[in-house]
Amino acid sequence: MDISSRVVVATALGLPVALILLLLVIIGADPALTCASLLSAHGVTGVGGPTEQSVAGLSERQLQLARNGVAIGKQRRMRESVIIAELAAQATESTFRNLANPAVPESLNYSNDGLGYDHDSVGPHQMRASIWGSVGIATLMDPIYQINWFYDHAQQLGAAAERMSPAELAQAIEHSAPNAYGAQLELARRLYALFADIDVSSMPRTSAGSSAAGCGPTGSGTPLPAEASAFGRAVIEHAARWIGTPYVWGGGDTSGPTGGGFDCSGLTLYAIYHASGGRIRLPHYTQAQQDHPTAQPVSFAERAPGDLIFFAAPGDADSHHVGIYYGRDEQGRDLLLHAPQTGQTVTLTPLSAWEGERTDARRYTSPSTPTPDTTPGGRA
The missing domain is CATH 3.90.1720.10 (endopeptidase domain like (from Nostoc punctiforme))
Incomplete structure (x- = not known):
């Protein structure tokens, strides 16, 4: 996540996401959203089908990553502003996509949502392989791991995080260009509202001290068979x-x-x-x-x-x-x-x-x- 390149990337991503905001429509609400509830293929039907919530302009995979951002944050008892910061960071860094990168050839061996070209950054939070890669590429390409990584760093900031706005908190964790995340806050707030009522008890239980598991695997980040052409x-x-x-x-x-x-x-x-x-x-x-x-x-x-x-x-x-x-x-x-x-x-x-x-x-x-x-x- 290079600062100079992030200014350009954040500006470029701001335009399409701004257009997405014009198409974002939320209809209905369900007080008992669950991890078992599925999103539609177009991303135009919300969690649970009958609730008739809709988000036009975002694919199912994008919505699933946003949903996991909310679900994991809620399971970890993060404040609303911290979860919104995580969503704004995903929107800015990758537009809610688990990106592989040709500069990290091993990342191409994992199912992904497309390619990114920012130095050696991979995943929804665009973590640099040269900095964070000691965990192994399999872990780094796991979007659940990257979402937990963001919340781990929010916890490490302690009381300082409580005094920050969501955009400031995203900046403090991602170390990107100043004001890189502000343009995505409205989208982040709308997505938070869409999934805020998810039933945390429906999520897989995790042992004490371990990372939250989110709403389960969705295909992205899984290894591709080595023998495939x-x-x-x-x-x-x-x-x-x-x-x-x-x-x-x-x-x-x-x-x-x-x-x-x-x-x-x-x-x-x-x-x-x-x-x-x-x-x-x-x-x-x-x-x-x-x-x-x-x-x-x-x-x-x-x-x-x-x-x-x-x-x-x-x-x-x-x-x-x-x-x-x-x-x-x-x-x-x-x-x-x-x-x-x-x-x-x-x-x-x-x-x-x-x-x-x-x-x-x-x-x-x-x-x-x-x-x-x-x-x-x-x-x-």
Whole structure:
């Protein structure tokens, strides 16, 4: 977090966030928001669905990071002004994104919300790897760790923090340019109001002296499988940012969720499209994706992270479900990143859940020119 560069960054970020403020609308309130409550894919439905709270202009991932800023602060019994300072710092440093950085190559091995280029800064609070990296890149790329880091430093300031305004406190912790955080205070206050009623008892319990766990993992900051190709990594990264997004039949296109979510083939067409830089536009139908000209059949034994796995019931000719092969977990189980079914959300599921079904693996190769949209009428 270099002071001279932060002046430019803060000024540049102030403009888009100011526009976000014009679009920020909060409707309704729920006195019992919980960590189990999910945000919509567009970020236009608040925690808990029926509460009908909305924040236009912020993605689900941005809202989830803001929600964790509030939830962790409340679990740690931080004052409102301290939580607002944390939100203003996230807004200024990263616009609520867990950023990797090419200057820290190891950070690219973790699921993230995009790339930042400020020296060797990573994460939502843009912590310098050369200064804070002794904890290891896996910890530094964990947004929950970075939010707790901010609150740790607020506690260390003790009584001095109580005399500071939120902008002054953010400056004292981040050591950025003077007045860098003031422009984001209104956004921070609105986001605090949106999540202020979260039920702290719904959060995972933590032992005394340990960091608060927030509202749980959301995909960002998780390690990408080491054996994935560059294209496979990109497929996983683009899909993983939507973990927690509701399943919506027929939902999803190349721009993101539609109707509030994704179905299985909507998620895969989105991930393949963006991983290929827009060169592969798959149809919104499982069997058509499996038969697409860019799909290279591979044996199940040769599967690699980022491949699509198609499932067909015994005796059926066409596949009925598709997901992204994620790799193996610590127990050696194969995992599928997918949008399961109505009432569930984008998640990771062991492949053993489809035992007895036919599985077909496809690997996609990017053409030099974009493929035409040949979507048939049906969807799956």
